[in-house]
Amino acid sequence: MKPDRSKNFPVNAGDETEPSIGTAEMPVAFIVILALLIFAGGMFLSSNGGGFNSTVYGQYSSTNELAALAPQDEGNKQFAQGREVYGRTCVPCHQPSGAGVPGQFPPLVGSEWVQAPKADRIARIVLDGLQGPIAVKGTDWNNVMVRWKEVLNDEEIAAVLTYVRNEWGNKADAVKVEDVKAIRALEKDRNEAWTSAELLKIADQ
Amino acid sequence: MSVSWYTMVFKPVLELGRQTPVASQPSNQIYPQPRPGFAKQGADIYRANGCVTCHTQQARDGNTSSDKARGWGVRLTVAQDYLLDQPPQLGWIRLGPDLSNAGARLADAKYQLLHLYNPQMVMKGSKMPPYKFLFETRKIRNQGSSEALTLAPEYSPAAGYEVVPTDNAKAVVAYVMSLRSDLPLFEAPMPQPKTNAPATDATNNAASATSTNSPAAK
Amino acid sequence: MVGASVLWLLLGSALGLIASVKMHGPHFLADFSFLTYGRLVFAQNALFLYGFALQAGLAVALWLIARLGRSVIPNATLVSAGAILWNIGVLAALLLILAGETTGLWRLEFPAPAAMTLFIAFIVIAIIALMNLKARNVQTMYPSLWFAQTGLFWFPWVFAGATYLLLFGLLRGSAVPVIAGWYGQNFVGVVLSGFALGAAYYFVPKLSNQPLHSHALAVFGFWTVIIFAPLGGFSNVSAVPRWLTGLSAVSQWVVSVGMLANAYNFYCTWKADRSASSSPGLSYFKASTGMLALWAVLGAWGTLPSNSNTLMFTHFHTGLSVLLEYGFIGLTLLGSLTVVATTLMKLEWPSASFSKAHLILSILGVAVMSFPLCAVGMTHGLALADPSVPFLDAVKRTFPMFALTTIGLLLFCIGQALFLLHFVQLAVKSFVSCCRPIEWITPEKGGSK
Known part of the structure; x- marks a missing residue:
């Protein structure tokens, strides 16, 4: 790069010769x-x-x-379905994190109710709702949960219960569709929400 | 030329262009769902203002990137995710966080409006420009608008004035909140445990996704 | 056309500069919707690619065809009309983008009305150029003409295909990114690179007064680029089928080899010139060849399986495209314009210091713009890959280097402002002296507003 300083930045104007092509071998x-x-x-x-x-x-x-x-076994399917049901049904109160809202809606994370050996009590809560005081993780809560009997079918309730029992570090057995069906049949005449006292009378085992 | 035409246009158009919504397998939910109308308007605002020049909307897999760990996506995103977008705004550089699953982690519209009005208020040092032209500063009438932003004193307009989001601002927030890619697909599985009891992997995802509800952490 | 393209280049770079400053102070000019960062980035890109690069590329291709074919452009009025139409299209594109009508697609940023205008303008000019090529008085085709001809055929094909499929909304969303990526890659990798390579194949031997080093290398360089470049372009996308990214990587490697062959050919050509009297205009081409070689090496390195994941979505890819678009294509075309303008007007540039300043500012500007971006890409990528680094920190880490880019853009901008000023001087001088009718390009300057 040696600019020719003899003249003003000449860039080869007016030169009519055209470049020719060399025949060098390609490396x-x-x-x-x-x-x-x-x-x-x-x-x-x-x-x-x-x-x-x-x-x-x-x-x-x-x-x-x-x-x-790809998801194959039933358990995974049920868990995933439960996540979906939870997302459209439970999130407004119990929150995506399952932590609830302090002072209003009790947490599901680490809840002794949710992780009970059998799902008999929480299945009833989901079916017919809950009212009045209830103790969860050592704290007292007092609010109303609506019933989902008419909205969710047995398969969906079993799925969402399985989901909340195994999400966020919770650990409990999956819930079978037949169990939910049986409870629904058993309580088909019930027309009001459960109270904590009534639920505690139901055998946990 | 025709080689390129065949591989890069013909094949993709046939294979990707004919995709239709599918049922996401475990939950049997049809995916993708059309965005609500308001969010669709928001997509236009998003496009018009070139949000895509800073934000990607494509998450990669947790094994090959930090996207999952950052809470940006629970699985990698694939063509199916963009089926109903016209055009999809994939993006090419991450000067801002990925938004492919933003609806799942940024579910607070109030926060988003504040952030849009002036990112500095909620995230000091952010490089995102303020979008004040999507808001209206106006005289307070009667009790004032219920939608007015709650601003710290140093960001507040003159006394007697309030900052109200325009429809455009609300639409773009609705759009960002509608961005979800968290249903498993065949080509983008969400790894889950084989047994039905301990959902360790899924648990961690959900925990990290929820703990990132406060975007300031990102 | 020359003037217009430089004007767009300047305007585009100025918009880019505002955008770049915004990165440092997000509040800068933030209250105007049409000057928001996202719109500016799109506008800058469209102005550079369509306002400057393609327009200058076309002008140089036209000139090369006439020059190497020893023929006269048959219908200069139509060419001028095409050029004016082209600039209307660019102006429309600019206004539409700033008004918020952008398509949101990189390298195809403007909506259908602007695209159709550009397409018609291109067709008009391309047909005349091809007619001229057919009517040439020299039978053998010099390598420059291969590239020019390819570009002339290629652009209408890909542009029409992409516009038809994308801008009229015929495609389902899932195929859009693929077609848009395909178009962008063909446009920059084949059409613009082709025009630039064609120009370099002419001006490097011409300005160093040497025969072109090797015909065989040119053939090799031509075919590898033409066959493999269109298969690339997806190394920075994740949400496309894997075979696309895999194929992109392979195509990038082959194109890199082809581009290195071209660069090597240029290098051997000017190396053969032992006299000290080569034209200073050659410096543009030396620099652009260097940028090309660097782009080839970095591009191949960046698509290696071990690096591609880290570098995805970082500044690296921005740096790489600056290197190719501004570094190789931009500098080559600027160098060509420098020579073409004087040749056409049969005058030398009025001020040597202006010319030198433009040369230095352009090269320095591009270097300072692109090198730091490529370098900081790795930092950006590693920080992003480490989830313990908060996102904002990962972005902030890149900013010291990013500041250099802003400076580079500023230098580049000043350089182009000088060039425009200088060009006007030259044109005035030519007009005043008016000793000879200035063949066919004068009316085209009507396009420069």
């Missing part, structure tokens, strides 16, 4: 690199191309791998 290296690259690229695509299948994304490598990850 073999380029061909070799290209060949290697095409080979390597093919190898790369065979493991990173997802088989050119448009349903393979991210770190997954084939549809088989995806099929293995």
